[in-house]
Amino acid sequence: xxxxxxxxxxxxxxxxxxxxxxxxxxxxxxxxxxxxxxxxxxxxxxxxxxxxxxxxxxxxxxxxxxxxxxxxxxxxxx
Numbered sequence: 145x146x147x148x149x150x151x152x153x154x155x156x157x158x159x160x161x162x163x164x165x166x167x168x169x170x171x172x173x174x175x176x177x178x179x180x181x182x183x184x185x186x187x188x189x190x191x192x193x194x195x196x197x198x199x200x201x202x203x204x205x206x207x208x209x210x211x212x213x214x215x216x217x218x219x220x221x222x
Contacts, residue, residue: 146159152170194205 148159157165
């Protein structure tokens with residue numbers, strides 16, 4: 145059986161399993177990945193996801209957001 149790479153994650157799978165892998169691992173699931181209709185809904189979705197993270201995950205998110213915010217401010221000042 146031939147092996148192929150997933151074009152989304154780069155994983156190697158048998159050709160017969162690839163479609164199932166993409167559906168299960170990269171599908172839209174229950175619709176939670178759909179674009180929120182408003183900024184308020186987007187913020188609520190982010191807060192909900194943040195609440196599910198471990199303490200270390202929350203720290204990582206804060207570090208990433210702080211770095212992104214700093215970069216945005218630097219670009220605006222340029």
